[in-house]
Amino acid sequence: MIDYMFKHYDDLIKSALEHLQIVLVTLALSLVIAAALTVICSYSKLAARILPGILSMVYSVPSLAMFALLIPLTGLGQTTAIIVLVIYNQYLLLQNFLAGLNGVEKSIVEAAAGMGMTPMQTLIKIKLPLSRKSFIAGIRIAMVATISIATIAASINAGGLGTILFDGLRTMNPAKILWGSLLSALLAILIDRILRLAEKFFER
């Protein structure tokens, strides 16, 4: 197993970086869309009621099935993988974002409205800063989920650490299976730790 690492460290590093790239691109896109959805939900009560339900339904579709559904439209490869990951993230992010915003004490929001702040000003100057902890928590959960689901995306040629894992499964190579899963687990733990620190920082 150690031999494999010395012989193929370039492959491992390349896959890990590819994996990280998928995760980061997914995160960036997910955040933009989730932010937009959050704003929509804070303006429209109807959207706030319906959207989380729809997203949770979508979230319950297994990833392989979701890939299969999208392949006719966007083909094999990274694009399809990232689209699916972004869709999954919306549930995790929106859920946490809305919980954070709704968790802001009602009297504070009422004072803000009563003194003449617009809904947008209340959102940006009051609600957002007061719920940043749940925002970071949402991002953390979404990123860890993305790292694990992105492994499966190798099955549709999206690259990443899943490639090594699936290669190992196909050729019955334990070293490859282990390194594939170990590295993606390490990546998940690493990112989880970093974002937990960020959460602590924002707790003050």
Add this chain to the structure above:
Amino acid sequence: MVHAIEFQNVTKAFQGSLHNAVDQINFTAEEGEFITILGSSGCGKTTLLKMINRLYEPDAGTIIVFGENISTLDPVKLRRRIGYVIQQIGLFPHMTVGDNIAMIPNLLKWEKEKTEARINQLLTMAGLAPEEFKNRYPAQLSGGQQQRVGLARALAADPKIMLLDEPFGAIDSITRTRLQDELLTLHRGMNKTFLFVTHDIEEAFKLGTRVMIMNEGHILQFDTPEEIILHPADGFVKSLVDSARAKEQFWEKFRYPREYR
């Protein structure tokens, strides 16, 4: 003469409620008056107050503020001209006392020096030394101090009308008495119209130049404290006054040592 506030046949009902929270209410308030609105919980006093800054919209009737029908005004602009203080205070916990007070001046894009001077002036007026309190966070203040800041924040943009919804309701009685006295002094110096909601009869009669007594969405009597005590409009008002008297007698008996009673 233009009234500060005028209600014309204002009615408001909440969904799922059998009777109107506020039912066909008419009254006028003049500039510089200190009006206390007295009633038990659920009598419609808070609903009435929140319709003035359009946190609630009436179902029927017209509310006129300094000659303008408020339903034709932009609610955000209207609210910036009206101070609003609530029992839970609602200070922004992530901002310093100074930044809390500066919120509306900043949104109105005042110059920095002007805002700064206003913060100092208001804190001094509220009995808090600016250099000591300006950079503190709300959590570092006592309840009474927090409500002083709440008051200062509401006064920041120099509104002509102040709406106060049981502002001292959650404050201990010693601090409360002091705050009441200071609020009276404050009001005397500024020719603003105060509307002060309370369920405490002594507070209502102590502070108000006129007292509005409400029950079940109606105004039972709206007059000076003396007039209400001398000529209660109906049985409800009379029982209210009597209950205050009974309380007074309760304290009276502690005036002399036990052996002389």
